[in-house]
Amino acid sequence: MLMNKQQLSRIMSACSLPLLEEITYKIEQEQKVQVEREPQTSLVMTKTKDSVSSQPFYLGEVLVTECTASVHGQFGIGIVVGRKPIRAYCMAVIDAAHNAGLPLLDQYGSQFHAEEQRIQETHALEYARNAQSQVHFNTMEEYNDKR
Amino acid sequence: MGYVAVTGGQKAIEAANRLNQWYRIKDAEHSLETTEIAKQLRHLTDRVMSEGGLYAPEYAALAIKQAEGDLCEAAFLMRAYRSTLERNYESEVIDPGQMRVIRRISSAFKDIPGGQMLGPTMDYTHRLLNFALENENAQALKNLLKEQIPELNADQPLSFPKVAGLLREQGLLFPPKSSGVLFDITRDKLTFPAPRSAKLQILARGETGAMTALAYSSMRGHITNHPTIGELRVGYTELTIAYPLDSNESLCLGEIMLTEIETINAFERDDQGDVKLRLGYGLTFGQNETKAIAMAILEQGLETKGSIPSQDEEFVLLHVDSIEANGFVSHLKLPHYITFQSKLDVLRQTQKIAESEKKEMRKE
Numbered sequence: 001m002l003m004n005k006q007q008l009s010r011i012m013s014a015c016s017l018p019l020l021e022e023i024t025y026k027i028e029q030e031q032k033v034q035v036e037r038e039p040q041t042s043l044v045m046t047k048t049k050d051s052v053s054s055q056p057f058y059l060g061e062v063l064v065t066e067c068t069a070s071v072h073g074q075f076g077i078g079i080v081v082g083r084k085p086i087r088a089y090c091m092a093v094i095d096a097a098h099n100a101g102l103p104l105l106d107q108y109g110s111q112f113h114a115e116e117q118r119i120q121e122t123h124a125l126e127y128a129r130n131a132q133s134q135v136h137f138n139t140m141e142e143y144n145d146k147r
Numbered sequence: 148m149g150y151v152a153v154t155g156g157q158k159a160i161e162a163a164n165r166l167n168q169w170y171r172i173k174d175a176e177h178s179l180e181t182t183e184i185a186k187q188l189r190h191l192t193d194r195v196m197s198e199g200g201l202y203a204p205e206y207a208a209l210a211i212k213q214a215e216g217d218l219c220e221a222a223f224l225m226r227a228y229r230s231t232l233e234r235n236y237e238s239e240v241i242d243p244g245q246m247r248v249i250r251r252i253s254s255a256f257k258d259i260p261g262g263q264m265l266g267p268t269m270d271y272t273h274r275l276l277n278f279a280l281e282n283e284n285a286q287a288l289k290n291l292l293k294e295q296i297p298e299l300n301a302d303q304p305l306s307f308p309k310v311a312g313l314l315r316e317q318g319l320l321f322p323p324k325s326s327g328v329l330f331d332i333t334r335d336k337l338t339f340p341a342p343r344s345a346k347l348q349i350l351a352r353g354e355t356g357a358m359t360a361l362a363y364s365s366m367r368g369h370i371t372n373h374p375t376i377g378e379l380r381v382g383y384t385e386l387t388i389a390y391p392l393d394s395n396e397s398l399c400l401g402e403i404m405l406t407e408i409e410t411i412n413a414f415e416r417d418d419q420g421d422v423k424l425r426l427g428y429g430l431t432f433g434q435n436e437t438k439a440i441a442m443a444i445l446e447q448g449l450e451t452k453g454s455i456p457s458q459d460e461e462f463v464l465l466h467v468d469s470i471e472a473n474g475f476v477s478h479l480k481l482p483h484y485i486t487f488q489s490k491l492d493v494l495r496q497t498q499k500i501a502e503s504e505k506k507e508m509r510k511e
Contacts, residue, residue, distance in 0.1 A: 005390050010399035043234040044388060044400065045331070046202070048241040050347060050428040051311055051409060052446075056240050057344035058331050059351050060432055061229055062386055063203035064236075064400055077391055079236070081401030083205060099392070123247060127305050128297035130249045133265035137257050 012091045013080045015115035020090035023108055027097050037068035039085035067092040074100035171215050184208035193433025198469045199225025200352035202403050202432045219473035226470050236388045243407040247305045248382035255375045255411055261307035310378040311409045311426055321423050339461055346449055351431055353467035355438040362441035365448055365457035374410035374427055374444060381406045381434050406431050408439040412447050
């Protein structure tokens with residue numbers, strides 16, 4: 001599965017939970033999975049930059065759920081925005097399996113790509129829905145000409 | 148007169164807590180679902196998250212329910228809750244320029260790259276009570292809106308360049324200036340003059356009403372402080388952190404909604420004598436447009452010298468926090484028996500002295 005961490009975590013943070021649970025269950029059946037740190041809520045401080053000074057500042061904190069698991073001694077980390085202990089756990093196990101280089105994940109490559117596609121389509125649909133409120137300006141002369 | 152410290156009231160407090168529950172639920176047919184608050188009272192939830200300084204829509208909804216809609220109390224609950232959690236990570240720098248926008252307008256330019264998109268807004272609705280909402284069929288409405296499927300354009304970019312970037316390219320804006328240290332008001336003690344990063348952090352979690360009032364006072368009293376909105380954008384931004392097991396990689400944790408404002412302020416001369424525009428900046432959690440505009444006005448006011456209240460750094464930064472202001476004003480409800488008795492003692496003593504002085508004068 002040729003995906004970097006960012007791409008994989010982007011998909012896992014928004015994809016269907018049953019898919020993550022199915023993959024996690026398979027890993028648990030075939031490998032030795034250990035929870036190193038139970039899912040728990042914590043904070044991530046958001047750093048951003050303002051466009052006036054181009055310097056960073058802290059906007060505020062975001063509630064996340066994080067979990068650490070290991071598969072065959074290889075650690076994996078799952079962190080997701082919100083209170084989502086099951087998703088965080090699944091993400092940690094899959095990440096650990098990814099780090100362990102398990103061939104199992106290759107079987108799910110196409111499903112991950114399909115999920116990625118579905119997420120992008122959801123975003124595109126949301127944009128298109130909002131784009132219906134796009135403003136098409138006319139000058140008053142143009143407006144009066146049309147009447 | 149000696150003072151007698153008193154204790155007690157525990158049973159009364161317990162009863163008062165029970166009465167809170169009673170008055171919250173006594174006339175209700177069902178308990179409010181927090182998901183209903185989070186999903187249908189978006190602006191309320193966004194405001195509590197923003198003023199609480201904690202992005203957590205489900206918990207903001209819970210705080211609103213617990214506080215029975217008292218926003219200051221709800222923001223206080225959020226602030227108190229966050230203090231119980233570990234903070235293990237700091238995000239990579241978020242760039243709102245990469246925002247997946249749902250709303251984007253400019254009051255300065257009619258034509259902006261990508262066009263203006265009103266998105267979800269009440270700016271152009273009639274302020275008439277909609278009695279149809281009393282008997283709304285949510286599912287029927289949802290189905291109706293779902294049927295209005297827009298045309299999908301797969302190649303459509305979902306993020307757009309900033310308007311200010313275009314002005315900057317044309318050399319019309321003051322160049323970014325270095326602003327010193329990255330300050331964290333939740334960890335470091337604030338001193339004045341405050342670094343720019345501290346000012347922005349305080350304003351980002353300031354109380355909407357207080358900030359709006361101060362920004363209004365600035366604009367109403369001083370016509371030259373009337374900015375133009377170069378760009379307002381609302382949308383989703385990815386939250387990423389460095390991967391804890393390998394800092395060369397990043398983890399995407401999901402998306403958060405932000406409102407960003409760039410105001411174009413007065414013309415000013417730079418060091419070379421060229422006339423350029425000055426920007427104001429506002430950024431908040433959630434869709435909080437009025438607060439973000441107020442933030443941009445106030446932060447720009449604090450960058451310029453002047454005698455109006457909104458240009459006084461200490462005055463603005465020490466009074467816009469909901470928890471501090473609300474806490475200080477409401478603490479007056481708590482018992483002040485000893486301090487008040489002390490005041491009465493001083494008054495009686497003063498009267499006694501005045502009386503004896505009068506007697507002395509009569510004798511003379």
